[in-house]
Amino acid sequence: MTRLRGDAGRMGLEVHPYKMGWYNAKVEEAFRFPLHHDTLAVLVVSTPAMFEKLFLPFLMEESFTTEKVDPLDACIRAAMKDTSKHFPTEYKVEFVQDSDLLPSRRPRILVQTAGHVSGAAYYYQRTDVDPQPWSQESPMYGVSVHPKYGGWFALRGVLIFNGLLAPGLVEKPPIDCVSSSRDQRIKLLEKFNYSWQDYGYRDVVDGGHVEDRYSERQKRTFQLYRERDLSLCVNGGQEPKMVTSSDIQLSLNSLLTYFNLLSPAVSQIRTVYPLNFL
Numbered sequence: 001m002t003r004l005r006g007d008a009g010r011m012g013l014e015v016h017p018y019k020m021g022w023y024n025a026k027v028e029e030a031f032r033f034p035l036h037h038d039t040l041a042v043l044v045v046s047t048p049a050m051f052e053k054l055f056l057p058f059l060m061e062e063s064f065t066t067e068k069v070d071p072l073d074a075c076i077r078a079a080m081k082d083t084s085k086h087f088p089t090e091y092k093v094e095f096v097q098d099s100d101l102l103p104s105r106r107p108r109i110l111v112q113t114a115g116h117v118s119g120a121a122y123y124y125q126r127t128d129v130d131p132q133p134w135s136q137e138s139p140m141y142g143v144s145v146h147p148k149y150g151g152w153f154a155l156r157g158v159l160i161f162n163g164l165l166a167p168g169l170v171e172k173p174p175i176d177c178v179s180s181s182r183d184q185r186i187k188l189l190e191k192f193n194y195s196w197q198d199y200g201y202r203d204v205v206d207g208g209h210v211e212d213r214y215s216e217r218q219k220r221t222f223q224l225y226r227e228r229d230l231s232l233c234v235n236g237g238q239e240p241k242m243v244t245s246s247d248i249q250l251s252l253n254s255l256l257t258y259f260n261l262l263s264p265a266v267s268q269i270r271t272v273y274p275l276n277f278l
Helices: 002-010 020-024 050-061 071-084 111-117 182-198 216-226 252-259
Strands: 013-019 039-046 093-097 122-124 143-145 154-165
Touching: 002 013, 002 071, 013 020, 013 111, 020 039, 020 111, 039 071, 039 111, 050 071, 071 093, 071 154, 111 122, 111 143, 111 154, 122 182, 143 182
Parallel strands: none
Antiparallel strands: 013 039, 039 154, 093 154, 122 143
């Protein structure tokens, strides 16, 4: 884990180990993995630093020629592929991404639940508010909050070590960082569900302090992604003197496909990721 944490940190990522049995105990049967209780899994979290340490360099180096490729997913997948090369083959490491689907179109893994059982981020749901101010008919999607970054992070996927057991791993509960009042939890959930685009929910934590946020350049770039302004995306929101095709290396089709995934109404299929990415 020491080397994995070091490699992840250099990319602006965090890793949080847990047992697959902990996850299986929290999800419905359809989402359970047929693995030994002690099978090691490691959640991958992106921090605000991932943007400049990993994602921007990836965009500048790679070319996307198919509309079926999500650039962010491709970036994280490539990073995990490189990282997995250092593990012994008998570990049988598999990376399950937050966007991976089963043939039934269900997500392969519920990363918010994985975030909770790994201790990485508290998963707040409507059941965390008592009494609830919303009707049962009103949808209210849950949101994960990181103890350091609030909502300025994302849960990217899980490395599953199919051939490695970790019986000595001790469960670490997530930090409840929106614990000050019922009203704060209502504020968090409503801001996430009703106005996630304005970034407000990301700062709803006890004390209102987070250690790091997306930079103005990062937020501006994400805004330009939403507006399909490709020429400014690569330049980080700065007006370029001249932009050529080699500067962008992203097709319009692939970006449009990427934007089509950005809906807050997809619950745990895309959950906080890229909702926390944008």
